[in-house]
Amino acid sequence: MKHITFATLLSTFTIAGMENLHINGFGTLGLTYQGNNEIIYTDTWRSDHGTDGEISLLNDTKFGLQLDWQATDKLDFTLQGTVDSEGANLEWANIKYTLNDNHNIKIGQMRFPTAMYSDILKVSYSYNWVRLPEDIYGILPLTSYIGAEYNYQNNYKGMEYRFKLYTGRSEDTMVGSQDVGDYTIILEHIYGANISLNWEDLSIRVGYTRTDITIDNERVNNYFEQAYQDPNLSSATKSILHSYDPRAKDTQYLSFGFKYDYQALYLLGEYVWIDMDNIISDNYAGYISTGYHYGVWTPHITYSKVKGKSNYSHNVEDPLVDAALEEMATRTQTNQEHITLGVRYDWKSNIALKMQYDHIIEGNEGRGISIHKEQPYDPENIHLISLSMDFIF
Amino acid sequence: MKYLLICIFTVVSNADILLVATPSCRFDTLDSKMVKRLFMKKTTQYQGEAVKVYDNRELYNDFIQTFIKKTPTKMNIYWTRMIFTGTKKPPKKVTGNDLLSLSKESDICHLSYTTQPIQGWKEIHVH
Numbered sequence: 001m002k003h004i005t006f007a008t009l010l011s012t013f014t015i016a017g018m019e020n021l022h023i024n025g026f027g028t029l030g031l032t033y034q035g036n037n038e039i040i041y042t043d044t045w046r047s048d049h050g051t052d053g054e055i056s057l058l059n060d061t062k063f064g065l066q067l068d069w070q071a072t073d074k075l076d077f078t079l080q081g082t083v084d085s086e087g088a089n090l091e092w093a094n095i096k097y098t099l100n101d102n103h104n105i106k107i108g109q110m111r112f113p114t115a116m117y118s119d120i121l122k123v124s125y126s127y128n129w130v131r132l133p134e135d136i137y138g139i140l141p142l143t144s145y146i147g148a149e150y151n152y153q154n155n156y157k158g159m160e161y162r163f164k165l166y167t168g169r170s171e172d173t174m175v176g177s178q179d180v181g182d183y184t185i186i187l188e189h190i191y192g193a194n195i196s197l198n199w200e201d202l203s204i205r206v207g208y209t210r211t212d213i214t215i216d217n218e219r220v221n222n223y224f225e226q227a228y229q230d231p232n233l234s235s236a237t238k239s240i241l242h243s244y245d246p247r248a249k250d251t252q253y254l255s256f257g258f259k260y261d262y263q264a265l266y267l268l269g270e271y272v273w274i275d276m277d278n279i280i281s282d283n284y285a286g287y288i289s290t291g292y293h294y295g296v297w298t299p300h301i302t303y304s305k306v307k308g309k310s311n312y313s314h315n316v317e318d319p320l321v322d323a324a325l326e327e328m329a330t331r332t333q334t335n336q337e338h339i340t341l342g343v344r345y346d347w348k349s350n351i352a353l354k355m356q357y358d359h360i361i362e363g364n365e366g367r368g369i370s371i372h373k374e375q376p377y378d379p380e381n382i383h384l385i386s387l388s389m390d391f392i393f
Numbered sequence: 394m395k396y397l398l399i400c401i402f403t404v405v406s407n408a409d410i411l412l413v414a415t416p417s418c419r420f421d422t423l424d425s426k427m428v429k430r431l432f433m434k435k436t437t438q439y440q441g442e443a444v445k446v447y448d449n450r451e452l453y454n455d456f457i458q459t460f461i462k463k464t465p466t467k468m469n470i471y472w473t474r475m476i477f478t479g480t481k482k483p484p485k486k487v488t489g490n491d492l493l494s495l496s497k498e499s500d501i502c503h504l505s506y507t508t509q510p511i512q513g514w515k516e517i518h519v520h
Binding site: 024094293 | 435
């Protein structure tokens with residue numbers, strides 16, 4: 001039985017008579033616990049579900065199914081859907097046209113390739129953590145887009161290089177706090193490029209994306225519209241207000257990542273810079289991680305951090321407007337440090353068991369990613385225990 | 394019976410693996426980096442010739458540790474990422490009998506591996 005591997009399992013899920021049709025799946029059964037019932041631990045601000053003083057299945061449990069159809073040697077169709085505590089999501093739905101080994105084009109819905117693991121975020125089997133470092137992956141605004149991407153790959157004297165260009169649009173509605181309400185994030189005119197280099201045991205990746213972002217919230221929109229029409233506000237104040245308006249404003253993402261394998265040891269790191277031209281704060285996030293493959297065991301340790309920088313410079317005269325803008329800027333200013341200790345155990349060729357401890361230290365300037373039920377906000381230390389079983393088929 | 398299975402397993406695990414190709418393949422040697430690139434499907438061609446690779450079900454773990462220089466787990470993670478990003482699929486898994494029937498497709502260059510020479514296939518030397 002030792003020789004039955006994942007690739008063997010894969011072949012059993014082709015449909016009889018349709019060898020070019022493949023069904024694959026992945027999933028996680030995950031338990032999390034943190035003891036503070038005034039906090040809902042979430043690994044992204046896109047979610048409001050998680051452990052709040054009790055053991056929870058909501059943070060990590062998920063299931064995904066993918067259907068691939070190779071219509072011809074050059075044309076492939078991919079459809080992937082997932083279900084988790086946020087509901088059902090379509091992750092991939094695209095057509096790929098392969099020109100040759102070096103060039104291909106995809107059109108349809110793809111996952112955002114903003115950071116190193118963005119395209120595989122929900123497939124937890126593919127990384128050693130229970131979940132990706134939230135300090136980077138929890139603050140990215142959206143996870144997929146509709147558009148087109150061009151991929152080029154080649155190698156030069158043993159160094160492999162890949163290049164990706166993409167463009168498109170994305171939109172999703174998020175759950176907001178009780179006082180602000182739900183909001184829709186719209187990304188338009190997305191343009192991005194990634195370059196990845198692999199040489200021996202070293203991989204390096206650099207990515208850049210720019211887009212026009214709109215944060216569409218009835219309450220925030222009303223606030224700005226009323227302010228623009230307020231006869232008591234000077235035109236100078238209105239002009240400043242316009243620069244903070246979170247609608248159709250330029251946003252840029254720059255990311256850098258690397259992985260180095262030295263025999264059984266690995267070193268991994270990423271850095272992401274998010275620059276917003278509106279009242280939403282800029283964010284700088286990164287992590288460094290190392291682990292050791294000891295047979296089927298992989299213990300690992302990670303330090304990560306996100307620090308927000310407010311874009312508000314208190315240059316509005318009206319004290320009420322000043323207070324409101326200060327509130328908006330602070331709410332979006334993420335600030336936390338995070339230490340992760342974990343171990344992965346490869347139980348079967350397609351099943352990994354993981355255990356992880358996270359210590360999250362929320363900063364004073366801005367907010368952590370988790371939700372605080374009590375207001376005003378008071379930063380906390382969160383101690384989180386996670387157990388998970390990841391599988392693929 | 395249990396003893397016999399253990400013996401067979403031991404023989405298979407320690408056996409030397411031969412890289413084999415159908416006669417239509419124009420090459421007789423490959424360098425080890427090209428073997429890795431072909432079986433990780435980083436390329437589907439060699440010297441302008443299309444090459445279809447097949448993993449041998451019985452020898453898969455030994456092959457990837459010997460030729461690809463990766464652990465089975467690392468290889469699974471690699472293919473997981475390739476599959477669930479819609480990038481590519483792993484090579485088809487076959488048995489020794491499947492290889493015999495593939496040799497009849499004389500116009501296509503097939504590449505696989507085995508422990509014994511197979512009728513209708515030639516050995517590829519790896520350097």
